[in-house]
Amino acid sequence: MTDRTTRTVLLRGGNVHSPADPFATAMVVQGDAVAWIGSEGAADAYVDGADQVVDLAGALVTPAFVDAHVHATATGLALTGLDLTGCPSLAEALARLERQVKQERARGRLTAAGGGAGGAAGGVLIGHGWDDTGWPENRPPTRAELDAAAGAAAVYLSRTDVHSAVASTALRALAERAAGLSSLAGHHPDGPLTRDAHHAVRRAALGHLTADQRRDAQQATLARAASLGIGALHECAGPDISSADDLAELLELAAASAGPDVFGYWGELGGIDTARRLGAVGAGGDLFVDGALGSRTACLHAPYSDAPDSTGTAYLTAEQVADHVAACTEAGLQAGFHAIGDAALTAVLDGVREAARRVGTDRVRALRHRVEHAEFLDDEAVAAFAELGLVASVQPAFDAAWGGEDGMYVRRLGAERARALNPFSRLLRAGVPLAFGSDAPVTPLDPWGTVRAAAFHRTPEHRISVRAAFTAHTRGGWRALGRDDAGVLVPGAPATFATWQAGDLVVQAPDSRVAGWSTDPRSGTPGLPDLTPGGPLPVCLATVVRGRVVYGAL
Incomplete structure (x- = not known):
C-alpha cells in the first residue's frame, strides 16, 4: 500500500468492525477510501482486480482511534526523557532526577547552570508526571531538594495534571528575567508554582528547546500514536501551554510525514486571526x-x-x-x-x-x-x-x-x-x-x-x-471536528483503520445491571475485544491513515 492514489487492496480472512455488515470478514480499499465490505465468499470476486491481497489471519480490523486532546511536544519529552509517572515516592523522584542530570551532562547536553548552546532542552531538563498524593512523604519536592538533585542545573518538573510544577533556582532565574516570576499570581518561593507563575516558568523551560529537540519529541509522539492504532490527534496548543511556533512546526511535521493526521486548536482568548494563520481548526x-x-x-x-x-x-x-x-x-x-x-x-x-x-x-x-x-x-x-x-x-x-x-x-x-x-x-x-x-x-x-x-x-x-x-x-x-464521514468503516469512508491481534470478540454492556457478555452472532452487533479489567488489551499490528500504512505492515 505505497501508492495510495491508484492501488486496490483486498483484506480478507479477518473480522471487520463495520455497521455495514456485522459479519464482515473482508474489506477492499481503493486509494484513500474504503470501497467494499463484506463476507469471505463474496471477496473472491475482488481478487483479480486487486493489486495486493492481504491475509488477515483472523485479525480484527477497526476504524483507527482519534485522540481528541494531546500535547505532542510535552508527550514526546516524557517519552524520551524524565517521566515520573507512577513514581512511588518523593525520594525515588529525586533519585531519578539526579540520575537523569548525570546522564545528560555525560552526553554534553546539560550545562552546570542550565544555560548555553547544546544543553538538554536548550540547557533545561524537562520532566513530567510526579504526583505527591500517592507518595508516603505526602508532599512535593522543595526547591532546595530540587537544586541538590539537579546540581545547579535548570530543571522543570510538571505535576501529573500539568497545572503546577516545581522549578529549580536556575530555571526560576530565567523566568524572573523574562517575566518577573516572583511578582506573578501563583508564585511560591520554595514549593510548586501555579497560575500565572506556572505559565511563566513553563514558557521559560519550553523556550530553551532547540528546533531539533522539539522535532524529536513531536516525532516520538506521532510514532507512539501510530503504534497504538491512533490515526488522528487533536493538538491543544496555546500561549499558556506551548507556543505558536510549536504548533506550526507540529502541523508542518505531520503534513510532511507518514503518520497520524494532526488537527490543531489554538487556545487564546480572541485568537481567531492567530488560529487561522497557524492553520488551526479551532x-x-x-x-x-x-x-x-x-x-x-x-x-x-x-x-x-x-x-x-x-x-x-x-x-x-x-x-x-x-x-x-x-x-x-x-x-x-x-x-x-x-x-x-x-x-x-x-x-x-x-x-x-x-x-x-x-x-x-x-x-x-x-x-x-x-x-x-x-x-x-x-x-x-x-x-x-x-x-x-x-x-x-x-x-x-x-x-x-x-x-x-x-x-x-x-x-x-x-x-x-x-x-x-x-x-x-x-x-x-x-x-x-x-x-x-x-x-x-x-x-x-x-x-x-x-x-x-x-x-x-x-x-x-x-x-x-x-x-x-x-x-x-x-x-x-x-x-x-465537524467530520461526519470518518471514523467508521463503510464504503466511501476514508481508509483510516487499524488491524489488531485480539481475542474473542464479544458484545459488552456497561455493567451487571444489563446482560453483559455475549458472543452470539444473532445479535447483529459487531463485536469488540473483551476488555474486562485485568485482561490483556489488543495489540496493534498495523495502522493505516487515508490508505497509507503508517505503522506495521499489511
Missing part, C-alpha cells in the same frame, strides 16, 4: 477557564475538602466566554474551553448561552463548540450541553487514575462530590456528543485502556457500553 482547546483538581486550581462553587479556604482559580468570566464564542461563531470557527470545576463549567455555560442569545442558538449549535475535560457536571449542566450543541471532549483515564473511594478526587472533594465526576452515561443519555482523548502526557496515549476506563468507570452509574466508548474514541473525535 480557537479553543486549552483556553483555560480554570485549572485542575489535583493542583487545587479547578474552580469550584464550594471549597476544597482538603483546603477549606480555597475554591480554586477562575481565569475567565462568563462575559469573556460569551465574547469569544460569539466572535468565533461570527467567524465560522469552532471555539472551545478547558473547564473542570463546577464553577468553571457554570461560567462556560452562562457564556455560551449569552453568545447564543446574541448570534442565534442554531448558529452556535452548528459549530459544535467544545468543552475540554468537563468533569464536574450536574443534571442542569448536562442539559445545557445538549441544548447548546456542545461537544464534551473528555478523558476516561482521569477516573481510572484518580477516581474510586480512596482516590485523589475523594481527597480533594469528599466522597459525595467525587461521585458526581465524569458522568459519561448521563451525557450520552442526554444526547451530548462525546470525544475521548488522553490529555497526554497527563495520562498516556492508550486508546483501548481509555475505552476500558469508560466501560468500567469507578462509579458504576457513569459507565457506558464498550461499543459506546469505542465510538466516542473513533467516530466521536471526527464528529468533534
Whole structure:
C-alpha cells in the first residue's frame, strides 16, 4: 500500500468492525477510501482486480482511534526523557532526577547552570508526571531538594495534571528575567508554582528547546500514536501551554510525514486571526477557564475538602466566554474551553448561552463548540450541553487514575462530590456528543485502556457500553471536528483503520445491571475485544491513515 492514489487492496480472512455488515470478514480499499465490505465468499470476486491481497489471519480490523486532546511536544519529552509517572515516592523522584542530570551532562547536553548552546532542552531538563498524593512523604519536592538533585542545573518538573510544577533556582532565574516570576499570581518561593507563575516558568523551560529537540519529541509522539492504532490527534496548543511556533512546526511535521493526521486548536482568548494563520481548526482547546483538581486550581462553587479556604482559580468570566464564542461563531470557527470545576463549567455555560442569545442558538449549535475535560457536571449542566450543541471532549483515564473511594478526587472533594465526576452515561443519555482523548502526557496515549476506563468507570452509574466508548474514541473525535464521514468503516469512508491481534470478540454492556457478555452472532452487533479489567488489551499490528500504512505492515 505505497501508492495510495491508484492501488486496490483486498483484506480478507479477518473480522471487520463495520455497521455495514456485522459479519464482515473482508474489506477492499481503493486509494484513500474504503470501497467494499463484506463476507469471505463474496471477496473472491475482488481478487483479480486487486493489486495486493492481504491475509488477515483472523485479525480484527477497526476504524483507527482519534485522540481528541494531546500535547505532542510535552508527550514526546516524557517519552524520551524524565517521566515520573507512577513514581512511588518523593525520594525515588529525586533519585531519578539526579540520575537523569548525570546522564545528560555525560552526553554534553546539560550545562552546570542550565544555560548555553547544546544543553538538554536548550540547557533545561524537562520532566513530567510526579504526583505527591500517592507518595508516603505526602508532599512535593522543595526547591532546595530540587537544586541538590539537579546540581545547579535548570530543571522543570510538571505535576501529573500539568497545572503546577516545581522549578529549580536556575530555571526560576530565567523566568524572573523574562517575566518577573516572583511578582506573578501563583508564585511560591520554595514549593510548586501555579497560575500565572506556572505559565511563566513553563514558557521559560519550553523556550530553551532547540528546533531539533522539539522535532524529536513531536516525532516520538506521532510514532507512539501510530503504534497504538491512533490515526488522528487533536493538538491543544496555546500561549499558556506551548507556543505558536510549536504548533506550526507540529502541523508542518505531520503534513510532511507518514503518520497520524494532526488537527490543531489554538487556545487564546480572541485568537481567531492567530488560529487561522497557524492553520488551526479551532480557537479553543486549552483556553483555560480554570485549572485542575489535583493542583487545587479547578474552580469550584464550594471549597476544597482538603483546603477549606480555597475554591480554586477562575481565569475567565462568563462575559469573556460569551465574547469569544460569539466572535468565533461570527467567524465560522469552532471555539472551545478547558473547564473542570463546577464553577468553571457554570461560567462556560452562562457564556455560551449569552453568545447564543446574541448570534442565534442554531448558529452556535452548528459549530459544535467544545468543552475540554468537563468533569464536574450536574443534571442542569448536562442539559445545557445538549441544548447548546456542545461537544464534551473528555478523558476516561482521569477516573481510572484518580477516581474510586480512596482516590485523589475523594481527597480533594469528599466522597459525595467525587461521585458526581465524569458522568459519561448521563451525557450520552442526554444526547451530548462525546470525544475521548488522553490529555497526554497527563495520562498516556492508550486508546483501548481509555475505552476500558469508560466501560468500567469507578462509579458504576457513569459507565457506558464498550461499543459506546469505542465510538466516542473513533467516530466521536471526527464528529468533534465537524467530520461526519470518518471514523467508521463503510464504503466511501476514508481508509483510516487499524488491524489488531485480539481475542474473542464479544458484545459488552456497561455493567451487571444489563446482560453483559455475549458472543452470539444473532445479535447483529459487531463485536469488540473483551476488555474486562485485568485482561490483556489488543495489540496493534498495523495502522493505516487515508490508505497509507503508517505503522506495521499489511
